[in-house]
Amino acid sequence: MMIHPVRRQMAWTLLWAGVLVLQFVFSVAADVEDVHRSPVLHRQKRDWIFNTYLASEELPRRLLPQKIGQLLNTKQKPNAKFKISGEGANSLFTVNDAGEILVNAPLDREKTSSYTLNAEIWDSSNENRLDKIAIFHIKVQDINDNRPVFSETPAGFVNERAAKGTFVLSVNATDADDPTSVNGNVIYELLNGTNYFKIANDTGVITVKDSRLDRETQSQYKLIVQASDMPGLLGGLTATTIVTININDINDNMASFTGGTFRFEVPEDAKTPTEIGKLTVKDWDEKQNKEPKFTLKKHNDLFFVNLDTNKDGALMLSKGLDYETNAAYSFTVMVSEDNVVQPPDARGSVFTSAQVIISVVDVNEPPVFTQTEYNFKVLEGPYKTKVIGFISARDPDKAKSEISYSIRSPNCPLEINQKTGELLLKEELDRESEELHMCEVTAQEDPPSNLRSYAMVRLEVLDINDNDPVLVNGSNVYICENDKKGTVIGTIGASDKDKNSGIFRFSLATKTSNFSLYDNLDNTANILLTQGGFKTDHSGETSLDIDISDGGMPPRKSRSTLHIRVCTCWENRRQDYCRSYAQTGVSVSALIAILLCIVTILVIVILFVLRKRYQKETLVALGKSAGEIHEQLVTYDEEGGGEMDTNGYDVSILSSACHSGTLRPTPGPAVYAVAKKPPACKGDMAMMIEVKKDEADHDRDGIPYDTLHIYGYEGTESLAGSLSSLDSSSVGSHLDYDFLSDWGPRFRTLAQLYGMDGSDSDSSY
Known part of the structure; x- marks a missing residue:
């Protein structure tokens, strides 16, 4: 039935009027406070008379301004006028001469719920204030103009088969309207999923309603939650949100085979352990709750089952197969699972056992030795060609082939008969050199297959008494x-x-x-x-x-x-x-030391002779015979040039100038300065230098460049004699060192070393 717009407007007007009457009955009247309150407590006559001032929020602008109250004062006169001041005065709120308080703009309680103003009454004729300033309040009446708002809700988790009443998650919605009124009172409701979940209307807590939750049927739920204000009244506002609930898996399903029979083929030369094939398992639970166990009813010594990464059964070979012995195997495998929630879910047919059929494939195999290692023992020492043992191998195939033997190890002291596998010793053995010999031997099928296998021969050399004893600890x-x-x-x-x-x-x-x-x-x-x-x-x-x-x-x-x-x-x-x-x-070490000394002396002599010859050739090239120079003083001026960067000075001239009294005449200009005999030989180097300078100044045939000659000249007046190595003798004086023997055992050896000549020396020192 349609409602006429005029009637609808009348209904809303009556509703607002009812709300205003209720608020007028239960609200607190405007408080009147004197600005200048006397400290003496006594009964005072009230001069200001106020009605209740209530302003409704969000009034339509077409209804503004709207009267919300009347200022009354007992001192009011015909020419009296009212003034207001304070929050929103003369803008949101105004007062006319009659004392009527008007609201001029829409109010929002959610921003400001109460206003405090001051009331004054004045005489308009003389501008005198007739009464004291009074304080009054204007309260904003709430209307339901805000919807509930949900806060962000994370996803919830709950195990499948969870018990009734198990907590899942909680939602929360807030309403900006007055929480003390029905406008701000929020209730919750589920719009779907009510078969398995329920929500508390007042708290928003969602719990499990039915314990039949099954992850394998549905692993996630999207629930729509509605929040409403003004519960039980018409005109309430609502909001909705969607929450996610994930169902956690538990181990409530039995593992089973995907089929009743598995067939595999395995070559007889397959290595061990190796995987033969997969025994696939079906389990509705997630991988972490899939823990199948496998049991073989037969052939446990040949086969076993491991779990692979997908929790399926990997059938493994544990021992070698032989087609010639057994060409096929058939056995039953059982699958079970522990810790399954009872009763488990039943989903179609379940294969808890399966038949496994394995066919062995024939391959051409290499020879097989009767042993993986052959051990022999033999005495060391002289030998005559002798047999120490045999090795043997067989062809495991049905069609037997001829087998030939050989030795792979190059240093093996054995030789082998290619046809019979007979081992013979081919050299003398010495236990002290090598006590154990390891030889690798091969067995090979004759062509065309050329398949071969290997084995080790361990030959231990036994000891005989063939070594003389040796003295130890003699030192x-x-x-x-x-x-x-x-x-x-x-x-x-x-x-x-x-x-x-x-x-x-x-x-x-x-x-x-x-x-x-x-x-x-x-x-x-x-x-x-x-x-x-x-x-x-x-x-x-x-x-x-x-x-x-x-x-x-x-x-x-x-x-x-x-x-x-x-x-x-x-x-x-x-x-x-x-x-x-x-x-x-x-001893050998002494001989080596002597030889090294002799070689070192020879090298030094050869170098010395070569150097003398080089100096002689250099002097001849400069125009001076080798016999003219007896002693020289050589000065090295720089690095890097070797003997070519040296200056040689004839020192013997200085000596002859002082001792012989004559100077050796020179046939012509010489590289070296010729020293003349000084007037008096006093050993004065300064006088000698002056003579040399004077000679150089008056010698027209001399070399036209200036040189500075430095002479290592020693005077003859020294009682100690010359310390120059030029005149030193290589022959040492013979002293008697026997007195050192009286100084104790430590000096006795020194006296023996220096107190005897070469004929008395001990060869051991």
Whole structure:
């Protein structure tokens, strides 16, 4: 039924009038406050009389201005007029001479809900204020002009099969209207999804309504939520929002095979472990809740099942197959799953078992050795061609082929019979050089296949007693000058390269009155001093010949020389100085050192001769014979030019000028300045330089350039004599250094080194 517009307008007018009456009844009247309130509390007659001032928001402009109240005062006169001031005075609100308060513009309660103004009454004839200033308030009445607004709501999550009443998420909407009135009161309602969810009207909390949520049926829900104000009244405003609810998966479905039979083909030479094929599994749950378990009813020793990345079954081969032995396999595989929520969802047919059929494919295989490693043992030492063993291989195929054998290792001491696999020793073995030999052998089918396989031959060399014992720890035997008779001067031992040498026995090869030997029967022997009195400067006997025999079968015997040093010692036989034992020969290191010294001396002599020859040739080229120069002073002026960047000066002229009294005449101008004899030889270098300068000034045949000659000239008046290396002798004086022997053991060796001539020197030093 259609409502006439005029009637509709009348209905709205009556509604507004009713609202104004209700607000007039329950609102608080405008408060009257005197600006100048007396501090004395006493009853005072009220001069201002106010009605209730209420202004409705959002009034249509066609209804403005609108009267909202009347100012009354007991002192009001015919010529009285009213004035107002304060918030919105004379703009939003005005007052006329009759005291009527008018609102002139639409008001918005959501921006300003109350205004405070001042009221004054004046005498218009004399402009006197008739009464005190009074304060009054204008309250803005709320209307339902704002819709509810939803805040942002994140997606909610809930497990499938969640119990009734399980919390999912909460929505929230706000209304800008007065919350104390019905205009700002918001309620919530679901517009869809009410079969599985419900919402609390007053709080907006969404919970599970039915526990039959199933992710496999529907994994996500989009719910429309409506918020309304003015609940239970006509004219309320609404707003809607969409919230997302995701259903979490749980393990509530059983895993099952996608089919009842699986067939695979496997070559017999397939490596292990290797994957044969997939046993695909169907599980409606998500991957993280898919945990199938597989059980084989037969052939567990040959096959097993692993889980692949998709949680399907990967059928694996664990042992090698042989087509000639078994060409096909058939067995049953069961699938199950733990921790499934009961009762599980049933979705169509479920295959919890499947038949697996495997066909083995025949391939041409290489020969197979009877062993992967062959072990043999043989004695070391001389040999005669002999057989140490056999290796063998077979062709696993039905059509048997001939097999030939060979050795791959190049350093193997064995050779093999190509047809029979017989192994023979081809060289003498030495356990001390190499105790174990590893040889790789091959077995190959005759053409055309040329298939081959490999095996290892391990040859262990057994020991025989073929090495003589050797003396060890001989360097630990020495005599201290203060050792007494019976002192153990050291312990010797023995070693043998053989593996089982038994116990070594020691004895003296020749008897001596100075030493004795005691065999400890534990592979060691003590050397004892039978008489003392040994000195480092003279030793009567410093070597022993010792016979050593091992405990092998048969035993071997050797003789070793033990050299004994004589030492000066501190307490507890701590060595201070030791004189080595006398040696009859020269060691290899000494010979090498002597040869190096000889070569070094020869090189120095050759370089010296070449340098002299070069200097002689240079002087001849300059016009001066080699016999004219006996001594020279050479000055190097710079780097980089070698001997060509030097100046040579004849120093012998200076010496002859002072000693002989004559100067050697020169046939002509010379490179070197000729020194004349000074008037008096006083050893004065300054006088010599003056003579040389005077000679250069008056010599017309001299070289036309200025030179400065520096002479290393020493005077003859010095009592110490010349220190120049030019006149030094290479022959040292013979001094007697025997007095150093009285200074103690540390200087005794120095006296021996410098106090004897070449004929008395000891070859051991």
